[in-house]
Amino acid sequence: xxxxxxxxxxxxxxxxxxxxxxxxxxxxxxxxxxxxxxxxxxxxxxxxxxxxxxxxxxxxxxxxxxxxxxxxxxxxxxxxxxxxxxxxxxxxxxxxxxxxxxxxxxxxxxxxxxxxxxxxxxxxxxxxxxxxxxxxxxxxxxxxxxxxxxxxxxxxxxx
Amino acid sequence: xxxxxxxxxxxxxxxxxxxxxxxxxxxxxxxxxxxxxxxxxxxxxxxxxxxxxxxxxxxxxxxxxxxxxxxxxxxxxxxxxxxxxxxxxxxxxxxxxxxxxxxxxxxxxxxxxxxxxxxxxxxxxxxxxxxxxxxxxxxxxxxxxxxxxxxxxxxxxxxxxxxxxxxxxxxxxxxxxxxxxxxxxxxxxxxxxxxxxxxxxxxxxxxxxxxxxxxxxxxxxxxxxxxxxxxxxxxxxxxxxxxxxxxxxxxxxxxxxxxxxxxxxxxxxxxxxxxxxxxxxxxxx
Ligand SMILES: Cc1cc2nc3c(=O)[nH]c(=O)nc-3n(C[C@H](O)[C@H](O)[C@H](O)COP(=O)(O)OP(=O)(O)OC[C@H]3O[C@@H](n4cnc5c(N)ncnc54)[C@H](O)[C@@H]3O)c2cc1C
Ligand code: FES
Ligand code: FES
Numbered sequence: 001x002x003x004x005x006x007x008x009x010x011x012x013x014x015x016x017x018x019x020x021x022x023x024x025x026x027x028x029x030x031x032x033x034x035x036x037x038x039x040x041x042x043x044x045x046x047x048x049x050x051x052x053x054x055x056x057x058x059x060x061x062x063x064x065x066x067x068x069x070x071x072x073x074x075x076x077x078x079x080x081x082x083x084x085x086x087x088x089x090x091x092x093x094x095x096x097x098x099x100x101x102x103x104x105x106x107x108x109x110x111x112x113x114x115x116x117x118x119x120x121x122x123x124x125x126x127x128x129x130x131x132x133x134x135x136x137x138x139x140x141x142x143x144x145x146x147x148x149x150x151x152x153x154x155x156x157x158x159x
Numbered sequence: 160x161x162x163x164x165x166x167x168x169x170x171x172x173x174x175x176x177x178x179x180x181x182x183x184x185x186x187x188x189x190x191x192x193x194x195x196x197x198x199x200x201x202x203x204x205x206x207x208x209x210x211x212x213x214x215x216x217x218x219x220x221x222x223x224x225x226x227x228x229x230x231x232x233x234x235x236x237x238x239x240x241x242x243x244x245x246x247x248x249x250x251x252x253x254x255x256x257x258x259x260x261x262x263x264x265x266x267x268x269x270x271x272x273x274x275x276x277x278x279x280x281x282x283x284x285x286x287x288x289x290x291x292x293x294x295x296x297x298x299x300x301x302x303x304x305x306x307x308x309x310x311x312x313x314x315x316x317x318x319x320x321x322x323x324x325x326x327x328x329x330x331x332x333x334x335x336x337x338x339x340x341x342x343x344x345x346x347x348x349x350x351x352x353x354x355x356x357x358x359x360x361x362x363x364x365x366x367x368x369x370x371x372x373x374x375x376x377x378x379x380x381x382x383x384x385x386x387x388x389x390x391x392x393x394x395x396x397x398x399x400x401x402x403x404x405x406x407x408x409x410x411x412x413x414x415x416x417x418x419x420x421x422x423x424x425x426x427x428x429x430x431x432x433x434x435x436x437x438x439x440x441x442x443x444x
Contacts, residue, residue: 134263
């Protein structure tokens, strides 16, 4: 055991005071120390994208960051997308277009798509397709994910 | 899949970082930049550094500016900084086209240009860019500062001329001539994967003939490099299919291809010919 550091992570606007080793990944800290298990962990080495969260407005792989590096930053996870009982347009679009089956990859895809569209609302369709190639899904065959994100992108632009 | 324990150090200035590096390099201390190569390697326990010097809090290392002859890229500049135009020069279009081939969007948000060069994966797009354009690396340590030319920097697979206690503080990329043309192509089996072969080309055209050709090949040998034989096949010729095919063939003859479990030398040589020709064709679009 090495020394633990006390730090506060801000997740979806809530402060979580935790004690972690420097080697604790942000993904593990979000799930194990902060109890926010909506963020999933697949590969733990940057390949699958299941762990994607938004840190200070940037979609990132939370398994490739250490929790201590996220202190003082604004972290957003899938739990923060809905507004009360109203789903985020991206979540609603995933339901409407059957963008998920088992749902394991869904939080990562949602945070990826929302994170990119908030930064680049007018991203071209080609670039959006390239963005969606970042994450892996073992169920859907991707077509419905692409449909859902395109539909939500249009709605997000309209707002 | 959990990294082994380490102690994290967070310098606020470059001086502090260099002091820490000189003290800790001998005790298995390393720089942590974007973490997009180092953290996966640590998760696999292929690396178990005892100390990490996290340079993400150092102001001033995020420099990205041009003095009219070269673009200076500081150690904290992320791949995503090149998504849009980074400089008012044709180099900007080259960099943003190439950047889109590196990994995936979320990885480009964190990974750094200098980290890619320090990591020196043979297939890295930025290593190919640095080698092709003739970048100058600025290495700093407590012992002082030195410049390393790209041709002397890459020493093999994941190996560079940087000493243990040296930080790659900045890279200078020469600007392109206003009328310069560029082309890039890479082959990988899935979007975002490391390339099995890649090529970057730049040249100018005067009186209908190609001059100042630079043809770089990455992913095929242990380090990316310019291929002189291919450049001479191109210089003096009019841009077009015959010259492009001749240059591509010259490049594939000149390389000493890496082999791995899925690619033998002959196949990689074929890939080199294809990516060089496609990069040259891309230069006309
Ligand atoms: C799924 C996936 C796909 C990828 N695909 C590609 C790809 O297609 N092409 C590609 O090029 N890369 C790819 N990468 C790697 C990515 O580009 C990394 O960002 C890059 O290789 C390293 O940069 P970094 O800032 O993340 O460095 P880190 O991971 O922080 O460090 C890498 C190494 O360099 C050293 N280092 C870093 N910065 C410095 C410095 N300034 N001075 C001295 N030493 C330093 C570190 O000590 C470490 O040994 C991929 C990564 C992942 C996870
Ligand atoms: S768990 Fe982070 S990318 Fe797979
Ligand atoms: S819905 Fe099952 S992995 Fe994507």
